[in-house]
Amino acid sequence: MKHLLGLAAVLFVVLVTACHKNKDKDDFDTAAQAAKDEELIKLYIDTAKLTGMVRDSTGLYYKILEHGTGTDTMILSSKMKVSYTGKLLNGNVFQKADSTTLGGAMLMNLIKGWQYGLRKTTAGGRLLMIIPSGLAYGRGSRDSIPANSVLVFDMKLIDVYRN
16 A cells, blocks of 8 residues: 555656646747847947838738739738748858749748738749748757747849639
């Protein structure tokens, strides 16, 4: 009987510890991170002397640099051919891609910032996007992109392929 009580006590401690660790994981304050991103984005825009940036309702900042000449707009099931440079707010370039098709990826499978931003132009358009971390990789990191990073993209939408 003492053995069973001891085992029950150990299991209880393991469960409480596991729940506490999961609670810590869930204690991430997304609103605080969004506010921090917003502050960093505004500072970046001011420091870089960017004019004409628009903030949409998702928190994405963008500026159309060249209007597209194509007639197709992006939908979530669209595939695209793009050329872009992606960098962090500190200027570190993490990706430069010329005329890639993203391996046939559909827009719906890409980061939310791209999903919202690329639909603001048509084929042939070029835009600058500043994407808060919540619309990018959030708390996750990816290759040379640290967790909770705001991303900056200078992007040319070369072509749109609808399914």
